[in-house]
Structure formats: structure tokens, C-alpha cells
Amino acid sequence: MITFGSILSSSWPKIFQILSVIVIFFGFYGIAFAAGARIKGKKQNSLAIALFLVPALILVMTGLGIPAIQTFLESFKNADSSKWVGLANYSNAIKDPDIRLAFINTISWVVICPVIVTALGITLATMLNKMKREAFAKSLIFMPMAISFVGGSLIWNLMYAYQEPNHAQTGLVGQVMTWLHIDVKHLLLWSPWNNLFLMVVYIWGFTGFAMVILSAAIKGIPTEIEEAAQLDGATGIRLFRTITVPMVRTTIIVVLTTAMVGTLKLFDVIHTMTGGNFKTDVLSNRMFDENFVYLNYGRGSALAVLIFLGVIPITYYNIRSLRLERKH
Amino acid sequence: MSDKGHASSRPFTSPIASVVVTVIAILWTVPTFGLVVTSFRKKEDILSTGWWTSFKNPGFTLENFRAILFESGGTVGEQGMIPFAINSLAITIPAVLLSVGLGLMAAYALAWIPFRFSDQVFYGLFALQGVPLQLSLLPLLTFFATGIQLFGHTIFPQLHIVGTLASVWLPHTMFGLPLVIYLLHNFVAALPREVMEAARVDGANHFETFRKIVLPLSVPAIASIAIFQFLWIWNDLLVALVFAGGTDDVAPLTLHLANLGGSLGSHWENVAPAALFSIIIPLIVFFSLQRYFVRGLLAGSVK
Numbered sequence: 001m002i003t004f005g006s007i008l009s010s011s012w013p014k015i016f017q018i019l020s021v022i023v024i025f026f027g028f029y030g031i032a033f034a035a036g037a038r039i040k041g042k043k044q045n046s047l048a049i050a051l052f053l054v055p056a057l058i059l060v061m062t063g064l065g066i067p068a069i070q071t072f073l074e075s076f077k078n079a080d081s082s083k084w085v086g087l088a089n090y091s092n093a094i095k096d097p098d099i100r101l102a103f104i105n106t107i108s109w110v111v112i113c114p115v116i117v118t119a120l121g122i123t124l125a126t127m128l129n130k131m132k133r134e135a136f137a138k139s140l141i142f143m144p145m146a147i148s149f150v151g152g153s154l155i156w157n158l159m160y161a162y163q164e165p166n167h168a169q170t171g172l173v174g175q176v177m178t179w180l181h182i183d184v185k186h187l188l189l190w191s192p193w194n195n196l197f198l199m200v201v202y203i204w205g206f207t208g209f210a211m212v213i214l215s216a217a218i219k220g221i222p223t224e225i226e227e228a229a230q231l232d233g234a235t236g237i238r239l240f241r242t243i244t245v246p247m248v249r250t251t252i253i254v255v256l257t258t259a260m261v262g263t264l265k266l267f268d269v270i271h272t273m274t275g276g277n278f279k280t281d282v283l284s285n286r287m288f289d290e291n292f293v294y295l296n297y298g299r300g301s302a303l304a305v306l307i308f309l310g311v312i313p314i315t316y317y318n319i320r321s322l323r324l325e326r327k328h
Numbered sequence: 329m330s331d332k333g334h335a336s337s338r339p340f341t342s343p344i345a346s347v348v349v350t351v352i353a354i355l356w357t358v359p360t361f362g363l364v365v366t367s368f369r370k371k372e373d374i375l376s377t378g379w380w381t382s383f384k385n386p387g388f389t390l391e392n393f394r395a396i397l398f399e400s401g402g403t404v405g406e407q408g409m410i411p412f413a414i415n416s417l418a419i420t421i422p423a424v425l426l427s428v429g430l431g432l433m434a435a436y437a438l439a440w441i442p443f444r445f446s447d448q449v450f451y452g453l454f455a456l457q458g459v460p461l462q463l464s465l466l467p468l469l470t471f472f473a474t475g476i477q478l479f480g481h482t483i484f485p486q487l488h489i490v491g492t493l494a495s496v497w498l499p500h501t502m503f504g505l506p507l508v509i510y511l512l513h514n515f516v517a518a519l520p521r522e523v524m525e526a527a528r529v530d531g532a533n534h535f536e537t538f539r540k541i542v543l544p545l546s547v548p549a550i551a552s553i554a555i556f557q558f559l560w561i562w563n564d565l566l567v568a569l570v571f572a573g574g575t576d577d578v579a580p581l582t583l584h585l586a587n588l589g590g591s592l593g594s595h596w597e598n599v600a601p602a603a604l605f606s607i608i609i610p611l612i613v614f615f616s617l618q619r620y621f622v623r624g625l626l627a628g629s630v631k
Contacts, residue, residue: 063464
């Protein structure tokens with residue numbers, strides 16, 4: 001039996017640590033600001049940059065910049081990074097049937113999920129626009145955004161829970177299949193369709209994001225444009241196709257690319273639901289296993305670099321549009 | 329709005345649309361609802377029947393929650409679930425504070441302090457936002473253990489934080505900063521130039537301008553991005569697995585939950601209430617601060 005008292009006494013050091021971080025942060029910057037306020041003239045620019053920008057840059061460089069370079073170098077070394085092996089990690093990765101499967105699965109994730117999420121998102125956003133009780137329906141669809149993918153995976157594990165066909169089903173999906181007289185299957189073991197059932201978790205979690213973003217964009221369409229189109233006789237699906245979709249094109253691209261990057265890096269769902277077994281492995285999970293289970297750092301790094309290569313076109317596109325936008 | 333009367337001529341606004349939206353809203357809610365119901369059911373009921381049957385034969389209990397929170401040993405952990413929630417807080421609070429605090433100052437510096445490589449730094453940060461954190465995990469972990477060596481030279485000494493909470497919230501701060509800086513930069517750069525110049529004419533330097541003008545005006549943006557960061561860090565699994573994977577002492581709820589789900593498989597009388605317990609705080613944050621959260625999302629996405 002655990003009491004609140006015992007929990008409190010064992011967590012006290014952690015609570016103390018939270019408080020110390022807060023006190024140190026505000027204490028340091030409190031003093032810095034008090035001192036900085038007295039400094040005038042040219043010196044204040046360099047001091048402000050040193051205190052405002054440099055800490056963030058150091059953290060970003062040590063956390064992302066330098067490690068990325070190291071991983072890149074690591075990917076040309078052997079399992080325990082003791083010698084250089086050239087492109088061997090990459091060529092072995094492509095030859096390995098398990099990794100090839102992870103590759104194919106990742107590609108299907110990146111192709112299927114963003115399209116479904118965006119299509120659902122824009123349909124919902126359009127339908128919900130000015131509907132009664134809009135906010136309530138939106139909250140319900142958006143809610144999974146607040147739930148971790150670990151929590152979401154368990155929620156869907158329960159939905160997919162399987163019992164032998166002649167037993168009472170404990171998963172709702174199996175029960176619905178029984179009601180519809182479809183043979184009940186252990187969905188998470190049923191390759192290759194199990195990949196789709198895993199994608200459902202991501203789609204369930206991410207559609208709310210797409211809907212909210214697209215909904216804001218749709219509300220931003222000038223009423224006059226819609227009214228003019230309506231005077232010309234455009235209604236329903238035609239209005240949607242000729243006005244709504246083109247007017248929110250940039251936002252659609254933002255949602256699509258965000259979802260593509262998200263699925264390319266997706267890890268939690270696979271790790272929690274199947275652990276990459278039953279032919280559901282993806283690059284990101286495989287990379288984790290290579291690095292932290294099989295301890296093959298060279299190959300794990302090569303997979304991380306491959307994930308990065310997938311992100312590069314999207315980052316390039318984003319930087320280009322950001323540049324154009326900043327010029328205006 | 330001037331066009332309320334035209335509702336029927338809007339795309340898809342029809343009875344069919346209402347039905348579709350209602351069906352999707354229900355489909356999206358049922359799985360979570362199933363988890364909530366399951367966590368209040370008796371163990372033998374969970375094993376033998378589906379949760380939807382419990383409305384015909386009700387028999388709910390709080391025993392599952394008592395077990396995961398206050399029973400020591402066994403499957404849930406020596407101390408129950410509460411210490412993991414404290415770990416989650418002890419990881420999330422410092423990481424949110426540091427990423428948003430340092431991010432806001434960096435955003436101000438990039439937007440309002442002219443210096444030579446300002447543009448390059450801004451684009452560099454924006455590009456790093458695209459770097460998958462998978463690329464950084466292993467080297468960063470090694471750095472915490474042994475310092476940074478690049479081409480055989482030690483350029484950063486080792487930090488003695490392996491196995492502590494700091495080794496989890498520090499990576500979160502580092503990984504979160506590029507996006508936080510970018511989003512806050514959008515906001516801070518859009519503050520009216522006249523206000524900033526008026527402050528300078530009055531003799532305020534950057535420190536005073538930041539404290540007296542930028543900070544108070546940015547409160548809504550700070551709130552929304554802080555909520556966003558909070559949810560992101562609270563819900564993370566990958567960073568937790570890599571940096572807190574070795575020890576229960578610093579493991580957050582998500583990590584413990586993923587282990588439970590894997591090791592217990594069908595022990596839903598433990599897994600369901602544990603999952604509900606882990607999502608309750610983000611759900612409270614989400615429902616009470618939904619408006620700010622949405623604003624934070626929009627800050628970065630709608631142009």
C-alpha cells in the first residue's frame with residue numbers, strides 16, 4: 001500500500017529540481033536585465049545578442065547541428081564505429097529484406113496518411129463552416145491531438161482486441177465484424193493490411209489538426225468571392241472545387257507537408273502497437289532498433305540519414321516559400 | 329457575417345453534411361470513450377465481454393484506479409503511477425520554460441537587433457527545424473556521457489547528467505527551440521515598428537524594450553506556444569526512450585505506459601486506467617486552453 005506521504009517524500013527532490021530550474025532561470029535573467037538596462041550605446045547590442053540569442057544558438061547547435069554532422073559521419077563507419085566502411089551501411093541496408101520492407105512501409109505511410117488526413121480535413125472544415133454546433137463537433141475531432149500516440153495506440157489496441165470467432169469479442173472492431181458476418185481476424189497480425197490499421201491511429205490523431213488549420217483558412221476566404229461565384233451559379237461540390245480548394249491551396253500544402261514529415265518520422269505508434277513485428281516495421285522504428293537494440297550504430301545512423309534525405313525536399317520547398325514571403 | 333441567410337448555398341452545407349460530420353465526430357470519440365468505460369469495469373468483465381455490453385449489465389468500480397495508483401509492486405511499478413506523473417511534470421515544466429523563455433529572447437534578437445548574420449542565422453534555424461531528431465539522438469546521448477568530439481578534438485566537455493531528469497528535459501529544450509523561435513519570430517517581428525521606435529526615442533535599450541514592451545505584448549503568443557510545447561513534450565515517447573530508457577527513476581508516463589502496454593498485453597484492468605491517467609492532464613490543458621492552443625497552431629501554418 002502506497003500513501004500520499006510516501007509518494008511525496010520520494011518525489012520531493014524532483015519537485016525541488018523543478019523549482020531550482022525556475023529560480024535559476026529567472027534569477028539569472030533578472031540580474032542580467034537589471035544590469036543590461038544601465039548599459040547604453042553601441043555595447044548594448046553585442047551584450048543583448050550574447051544574452052538573448054547565444055544561449056539558444058549553443059543549445060540548438062549542441063542538440064541538433066553538431067549531432068547531425070556526427071550521425072552523417074557515423075553512417076560511413078562500422079557497427080561499433082571503429083573503422084570506416086564507405087557506403088557499406090547503405091548498400092547492406094538496401095540488400096537487407098527486413099529494411100527493404102521497412103522502406104516500402106515508410107513510403108506507403110508517407111503517401112497514404114497525408115492524403116487521407118488532408119482530404120478528411122478539408123472536407124470536414126468545409127462542411128463544418130458555419131454549421132450549428134460547429135465548435136462542439138470540432139472539439140471532439142480535435143481531441144485526439146491532445147492524446148499521446150502511446151495513449152492513442154493503446155486506445156486502438158483496445159478497439160482491435162481479438163478473441164477466437166466463437167467467443168464474445170472484446171474489441172469493438174471485431175464485434176462490428178461479427179455483426180456484419182465478416183470473419184473476425186486478428187487485425188494487427190494480418191499482413192499487409194495491418195499497416196493500414198496502424199495508419200488509422202495516425203489519421204485519427206492528426207485529422208483534427210488538418211481540420212482546424214484548413215478551417216481557419218476557409219474562414220479567411222473573402223465573402224465577396226464566394227458570393228460572386230454563387231451568383232454565377234456555382235454551388236455544392238463545384239463551389240468547393242473551383243473556389244474553396246484553390247483559395248486555400250497554400251494551406252493545403254502546409255498540412256500535406258507537415259503530415260509527410262510527421263509520418264516519415266513516426267515512431268510511437270509502431271513501437272507501441274507491434275514493435276515493428278508482423279511486417280509493419282518502418283525506417284524510424286528500425287533506426288531505433290539498430291541503434292539501441294542491435295547496437296549497430298553505423299547502420300542506425302545510415303537509416304537516420306535516409307530519413308533526413310526524405311525531409312530535405314520538403315525543407316527546401318519551405319525555405320523557398322519563406323524567402324519569397326519575406327521579400328514581400 | 330453578412331451571409332448568414334445563404335447557408336444552404338454553401339458547399340456541402342446540407343443534411344448530408346450534418347450526417348457525415350456527426351458520424352465522423354462519433355467515430356473519433358468512440359475509441360477514447362471505450363477506454364474510459366473499460367477503465368471503470370471489473371477485471372472479470374473486461375476479460376469476458378466487450379465494454380459496450382456494460383450498459384446492459386452495469387457494474388462499475390474504482391478498484392482499477394486504486395490498484396494502479398496506490399498498490400506497490402506487481403505490474404505497475406514499485407510506487408504506482410504517481411511518481412511517473414511527477415517525472416512527466418519534472419521533464420515538461422523545465423523544458424517548456426527554457427524553450428519558450430530562451431526562444432522568445434532569440435526571436436526578439438533576430439527580429440529587432442540588427443547584426444551582420446541575422447538573416448543567415450534565421451534561415452539556419454529554420455532549416456534545422458526540418459532535421460529529424462532521429463539524426464541527433466545517439467550523438468547527443470554520447471555527448472552527455474563523454475563530451476563532444478569532432479574529428480578527434482574535444483570541443484565540449486562531458487556533462488554529468490546521464491540518468492537524471494536534466495538529461496531528458498535538456499534534449500527537449502534543444503529540439504523544441506528552432507520551431508519555438510520561428511513561431512515567436514513571426515509574432516514578435518509583426519509588432520508595430522512605431523512602438524519599438526518610440527521606446528528607443530525614450531531612451532530604452534534592448535533590455536528595457538524587451539521587458540517593458542515585447543514581453544507584455546507577447547503574452548497571448550507565449551501562452552499558445554507554451555501549451556503546444558507542453559503537449560508535445562508531455563506526449564513524447566522517442567526522446568524519453570532514448571534519454572530516460574535506462575531507469576524507472578526518471579521515466580515519464582508515456583514511457584511507462586508503452587512498457588505496460590507491451591508487457592501486459594491484455595491486462596486491460598491495469599492498462600486502461602493507466603492510459604486514462606496519462607491523458608487526463610493533457611486533456612484538461614487542451615479543453616481549458618483550447619482557444620490559445622488553436623491560435624498557436626495557426627501562428628505557424630496559415631499564411
